[in-house]
Amino acid sequence: METESEPYVRLASLRQLHQGMADMNTARSLADTLQTVADGAVHALGYELACVNLVRPDGDLVVAALSGNAAAESLITGRVGSRESWERRLAMGETWGDLIFIPHTEGWVLDDDDVPQWYTDGPPPRFEDEWHPSDRLFAPMYAPGPQGGGAGELVGVLSVDRPRNGRLPGAWGREALQMYAFQAAIAISNARLRSNMQRALVRLEREQQALRASEESFRQAFEYAPSGMAVAEMGGDQHGRVLRTNDALCRLLGRPASAMRRYSFSDLVHPEDIGTLLRTSAEGGRAELRLARRDGTYVWVSLRNSVVADAADGPRFLLTHVEDIEERKRRELHLAHRASHDSLTGLPNSAELRARLSARLCRKRPSILPAAVDEAMAAFESFDSQDAGYGPPAFGPPAFDRGHDFDFPPEAEGFEGYDHHVHAIAPDEDQDDGAKGLAVLFCDLDGFKSINDRFGHNAGDAVLIEVARRLGDGVRDGDTVARLGGDEFVILADGLGRADAQDLAVRLRNEIIQPIRAEGRAVRVGASFGIGWAHCGMTADEVLKSADERMYIEKRSRPKQHRRAG
Numbered sequence: 390m391e392t393e394s395e396p397y398v399r400l401a402s403l404r405q406l407h408q409g410m411a412d413m414n415t416a417r418s419l420a421d422t423l424q425t426v427a428d429g430a431v432h433a434l435g436y437e438l439a440c441v442n443l444v445r446p447d448g449d450l451v452v453a454a455l456s457g458n459a460a461a462e463s464l465i466t467g468r469v470g471s472r473e474s475w476e477r478r479l480a481m482g483e484t485w486g487d488l489i490f491i492p493h494t495e496g497w498v499l500d501d502d503d504v505p506q507w508y509t510d511g512p513p514p515r516f517e518d519e520w521h522p523s524d525r526l527f528a529p530m531y532a533p534g535p536q537g538g539g540a541g542e543l544v545g546v547l548s549v550d551r552p553r554n555g556r557l558p559g560a561w562g563r564e565a566l567q568m569y570a571f572q573a574a575i576a577i578s579n580a581r582l583r584s585n586m587q588r589a590l591v592r593l594e595r596e597q598q599a600l601r602a603s604e605e606s607f608r609q610a611f612e613y614a615p616s617g618m619a620v621a622e623m624g625g626d627q628h629g630r631v632l633r634t635n636d637a638l639c640r641l642l643g644r645p646a647s648a649m650r651r652y653s654f655s656d657l658v659h660p661e662d663i664g665t666l667l668r669t670s671a672e673g674g675r676a677e678l679r680l681a682r683r684d685g686t687y688v689w690v691s692l693r694n695s696v697v698a699d700a701a702d703g704p705r706f707l708l709t710h711v712e713d714i715e716e717r718k719r720r721e722l723h724l725a726h727r728a729s730h731d732s733l734t735g736l737p738n739s740a741e742l743r744a745r746l747s748a749r750l751c752r753k754r755p756s757i758l759p760a761a762v763d764e765a766m767a768a769f770e771s772f773d774s775q776d777a778g779y780g781p782p783a784f785g786p787p788a789f790d791r792g793h794d795f796d797f798p799p800e801a802e803g804f805e806g807y808d809h810h811v812h813a814i815a816p817d818e819d820q821d822d823g824a825k826g827l828a829v830l831f832c833d834l835d836g837f838k839s840i841n842d843r844f845g846h847n848a849g850d851a852v853l854i855e856v857a858r859r860l861g862d863g864v865r866d867g868d869t870v871a872r873l874g875g876d877e878f879v880i881l882a883d884g885l886g887r888a889d890a891q892d893l894a895v896r897l898r899n900e901i902i903q904p905i906r907a908e909g910r911a912v913r914v915g916a917s918f919g920i921g922w923a924h925c926g927m928t929a930d931e932v933l934k935s936a937d938e939r940m941y942i943e944k945r946s947r948p949k950q951h952r953r954a955g
Contacts, residue, residue: 406569409430409434419577420453423577426439426454427439436549436550436553438457441455442475443544444472444543449470452465465505470502474499478527481495487529487531488527493524518557522551528549528567529543529546613636616712616713617713619632619633619638620633620708629666629707634646642657661679675694676691694707694708695709733850735857737872739871739873743933747928749813749827751810753925813826815924825884827882827885830919831877831919831920832880834877837849837876852907852912856901857872859897859900868883901915918940919943921933
């Protein structure tokens with residue numbers, strides 16, 4: 390600011406000050422704002438040199454902008470002074486309002502601290518108010534306090550040197566510098582805020598671009614995946630409802646995407662696989678199950694669920710990968726069938742027969758009939774709680790379950806698993822009381838070896854195949870017909886009495902002895918049956934051995950010439 394007689398200030402000086410403030414509030418970036426603050430102190434306030442020392446995040450101050458001396462600018466811009474040294478400077482010297490003036494008589498103690506400095510030369514003062522080259526004048530810049538309060542956090546320090554008129558600033562000059570520093574603090578704070586906002590906007594835009602790119606990548610991977618993909622809801626009333634499917638899944642199930650959105654996976658899965666689906670949906674895991682096609686058939690698929698979670702709301706969606714495993718399942722079922730069935734007749738083989746028989750038997754032999762337990766339960770349910778001292782009738786008898794002790798009669802000891810296993814028990818041999826059990830019919834063909842010897846193994850195979858068919862047609866649904874080996878067959882028929890089992894053996898023998906076409910000729914074989922009974926406490930081999938022995942007894946009891954005719 391030019392030499393003037395205060396309080397008379399030229400209008401041009403006010404305009405320069407106003408323009409300097411306007412420039413620093415309209416700068417486009419933080420760096421531009423800092424440089425504009427330094428330039429304004431030179432051009433609007435009339436100092437030969439001005440330096441903006443900006444507070445860094447770690448508290449130290451860095452020379453962020455300098456104006457008025459190119460050599461000084463290149464030498465000290467970017468250098469850092471410690472916060473401790475600056476606090477010592479701002480605590481000494483004379484206070485001119487918010488300004489700090491350190492005269493040359495005191496400033497020599499600061500010559501060796503770590504604050505970046507520029508030394509100017511000049512003649513010593515000739516009169517009292519003349520500026521000395523070693524004088525220091527600092528204008529601290531404080532951000533406005535919250536809600537318009539006092540000074541807030543220190544933003545930086547504006548240091549100036551050598552007024553152009555060569556004199557120490559008067560009241561007006563001091564006031565102007567103090568006001569300028571206050572406005573500079575606001576401009577720097579706003580520039581920092583704008584800079585942070587711009588960085589945040591740039592970061593947000595990059596994140597959005599990355600998100601859009603990720604979504605596009607997911608969309609393409611989802612739509613063009615070679616195997617089925619679906620997005621389903623998770624939780625709530627609409628749990629499992631299909632929201633989106635890809636072309637591969639629509640082709641696999643023969644259903645358009647618009648139709649798929651009307652279903653949930655529970656609508657499409659085979660009824661026997663519902664439990665598997667529910668466990669997989671809850672755990673976000675893997676399962677193999679059957680899904681319904683549009684034509685009503687089912688296809689085996691491998692289903693893998695991934696839970697798509699929301700940070701605030703928790704699990705939101707299920708991303709389901711559906712892979713067609715029909716061919717693999719067909720091969721597995723074929724191999725399993727070959728392992729458990731006879732390759733010639735298609736009947737269950739010896740291993741499968743023993744597995745099915747063992748599944749019906751437990752190791753412990755029952756000591757009472759199921760009817761005895763039923764009677765015990767009926768007596769328990771008619772139990773009078775009041776008479777037994779359990780309290781008023783409204784309370785009823787104690788609940789009967791596996792968690793309560795119940796004293797069965799002594800003859801019930803050894804009976805186990807009443808609620809989940811019905812013991813296999815043989816009907817009484819001495820009297821026909823209507824009891825039924827698991828009958829095991831051991832069948833051995835008579836005259837089969839002579840057919841093999843006379844007509845060859847192809848004819849023998851044809852006979853075995855036809856006998857297997859006749860046996861299968863002659864039993865009930867649920868009964869098992871198995872080929873034990875060679876010309877031996879076994880029938881498992883549950884729920885038969887002794888007379889029923891004898892009738893079944895006669896009917897099957899009568900079917901077998903009918904002529905059989907083999908290799909273009911009619912041949913006949915007979916059959917001998919032995920009836921055994923399976924009951925718990927026996928092994929599968931023991932049951933089969935018992936039936937086999939009875940078969941040989943029956944075979945030996947018949948005249949040889951009548952065995953083939955039955």
